[in-house]
Amino acid sequence: MQQAIFKIEARYHNMAGVPVQRILPSRTCRAIGPFVFLDHMGPTDEPAQVAPHPHIGLSTLTWLFSGEMRHRDSLGNDQIIRPGEVNWMTAGRGIVHSERADSGAPPLHGLQCWVAQCRDEEQGEPSFQHLGAPQLPRFSDDGVDWTLIAGHWMEQHSPLAIQWPAFFVEGRVRAPGSWHWHYPGCHALGIYLVTGHLSVRWHDGQSLSLEAGELGVFPPLREGAAPEITADSQTCFVCLGGEPFPEERFFDWNFVASDKALLAQARADWIAGRFPSVPGDDSRIPHPAESS
Numbered sequence: 001m002q003q004a005i006f007k008i009e010a011r012y013h014n015m016a017g018v019p020v021q022r023i024l025p026s027r028t029c030r031a032i033g034p035f036v037f038l039d040h041m042g043p044t045d046e047p048a049q050v051a052p053h054p055h056i057g058l059s060t061l062t063w064l065f066s067g068e069m070r071h072r073d074s075l076g077n078d079q080i081i082r083p084g085e086v087n088w089m090t091a092g093r094g095i096v097h098s099e100r101a102d103s104g105a106p107p108l109h110g111l112q113c114w115v116a117q118c119r120d121e122e123q124g125e126p127s128f129q130h131l132g133a134p135q136l137p138r139f140s141d142d143g144v145d146w147t148l149i150a151g152h153w154m155e156q157h158s159p160l161a162i163q164w165p166a167f168f169v170e171g172r173v174r175a176p177g178s179w180h181w182h183y184p185g186c187h188a189l190g191i192y193l194v195t196g197h198l199s200v201r202w203h204d205g206q207s208l209s210l211e212a213g214e215l216g217v218f219p220p221l222r223e224g225a226a227p228e229i230t231a232d233s234q235t236c237f238v239c240l241g242g243e244p245f246p247e248e249r250f251f252d253w254n255f256v257a258s259d260k261a262l263l264a265q266a267r268a269d270w271i272a273g274r275f276p277s278v279p280g281d282d283s284r285i286p287h288p289a290e291s292s
Contacts, residue, residue: 005200005208006029007210007217008023008024008217009213015039015050016050017046017048017049018041018044018046018108019041019042019044020039021213022039023040023215024037024038025251031244031249032189032240032241032242033187033240033241034118034166034243034244035115035166035241035242036116037113037114038112038114038215038240039111039112041108042067042109042110043066043067043109044107044108048099048100049100050100050285051098051281052096053096053284054096054254054255055091055094055254056091056092056094056095056122056256056257057092057116057117057123057249058090058091058114058115058116059090059114059162060087060088060115061111061114061149061168062099062110062111063112063149063238064084064085064109064111065083065110065194065236066110067101067105067108067109068083068106068108069081069100069101069110070100070101071098071128072100072278072279073089073097073098074097074126074275074276074277075095075126075128077128081130084136085133086131086136086149087128087130088128089126089127089129090128092122092123092124092126092127093124093125095126096277098278098283100281111238113168114256115164117164118163119247119258122258131160136158137157139156140174143173143175145171146169146170149168149169149170150162150166150167150169151166151168151169153167153169153239154182164245165187165242166241167187167239167242168238168239168240169240170237170238171236173198173233173234174233175233176232177231178231179229181227182221182226187221187242188217188242188243188244189217189220189221189239189241191210191218191239192214192238192240193211193212193213193215193216193235194236194238195212195235196212196231196236197210197211197232198210198229198231198232199229200216201228203222203225252264252266253288255267267289270287
């Protein structure tokens with residue numbers, strides 16, 4: 001049975017004063033592989049001021065195109081993230097972090113994802129990784145300049161340590177044109193347009209055109225097939241995906257888990273003040289249940 005390809009348009013909302021386009025989750029797509037959340041932040045001159053808040057059962061991936069943010073967490077990490085660098089924070093059984101920027105920082109523009117953890121790891125130890133620009137693979141192919149942020153792509157491998165087969169890669173098109181594209185046949189794929197225009201002609205004849213702020217969702221590719229991609233110059237996009245989990249994921253606010261009981265416990269722990277604090281940042285974002 002043929003699986004349809006489709007696109008998702010972002011929904012706009014405000015995150016602590018920063019305009020955000022939320023792409024995942026949506027009514028038509030809850031996840032792409034292990035990716036369960038995708039936000040497009042800015043561009044905006046408003047500095048991010050996201051107070052300490054908790055997570056369980058996921059890894060956050062932060063990737064900036066401009067501006068900077070200061071990450072601080074309950075493990076004691078204090079890290080400025082800038083364009084071309086990646087922050088990967090793994091929550092496990094529980095972590096708290098804040099994301100802030102100085103008022104004089106350049107305009108903020110970037111992406112943040114949540115990558116759900118597998119059942120065997122979701123109650124593990126929290127951790128944090130930061131990779132600078134020189135550590136990430138950069139290469140060119142068919143007129144596209146690639147930066148591999150996580151996982152495997154086109155026989156390249158990112159040094160970022162991840163727990164589940166997944167990939168996240170940025171592409172920048174140097175000149176308009178078309179090319180045929182191979183990616184892992186066992187993976188679901190999402191293509192999110194940051195700027196420009198891109199169209200995909202799938203191996204079964206389906207086609208999809210994407211504009212900035214739209215996410216194309218594609219089923220696993222048949223072995224040996226190569227869809228045709230056409231893009232304008234200066235188009236910037238990211239590809240994300242990976243193997244799906246065998247079990248459903250549940251959500252409550254900033255918490256993700258394979259068991260609803262874990263969500264209830266995390267909610268109770270945050271409200272009761274049982275999560276660890278962020279050194280140097282003693283404010284907190286209340287759980288929505290605290291104001292209901």
